[in-house]
Amino acid sequence: MGAAALAAVAQAMAGRRPEAEYLLATAAERAAHARESVLVIAARATVAAEVGDAAEAAGHVRVADQPALDGAHRAGLLVVAEARQGSCR
Numbered sequence: 001m002g003a004a005a006l007a008a009v010a011q012a013m014a015g016r017r018p019e020a021e022y023l024l025a026t027a028a029e030r031a032a033h034a035r036e037s038v039l040v041i042a043a044r045a046t047v048a049a050e051v052g053d054a055a056e057a058a059g060h061v062r063v064a065d066q067p068a069l070d071g072a073h074r075a076g077l078l079v080v081a082e083a084r085q086g087s088c089r
Contacts, residue, residue, distance in 0.1 A: 002036060004028050005043035012050040021049045 008023035026042055031037040045060035 001031070004016060004030065005040055006045050009046050009050065012047040016053075017047065017051050 004023045004027035008020040008027065011017070011020035011023060024040060024047065027040045027043065028037070031040055041060050041063065043055040048054075048056035050059060
């Protein structure tokens with residue numbers, strides 16, 4: 001995952017979603033090919049899961065380019081989203 005996408009996840013973990021969203025926008029602008037774009041989508045899903053929005057996280061995972069995001073990575077993101085949703089209830 002690119003540096004900006006990783007930084008976005010770190011910002012979300014620190015409770016700073018606006019900063020995370022800014023970094024994700026930067027990462028999306030810099031994505032040069034499909035693999036980088038799907039990693040930004042994965043980071044968006046992770047950020048959403050981190051702030052407790054499982055529905056948003058799952059939505060990001062579902063729209064991700066399937067060939068670029070392998071099944072194990074996609075499934076892992078869905079599991080994290082569900083776990084975060086359960087811990088926020």
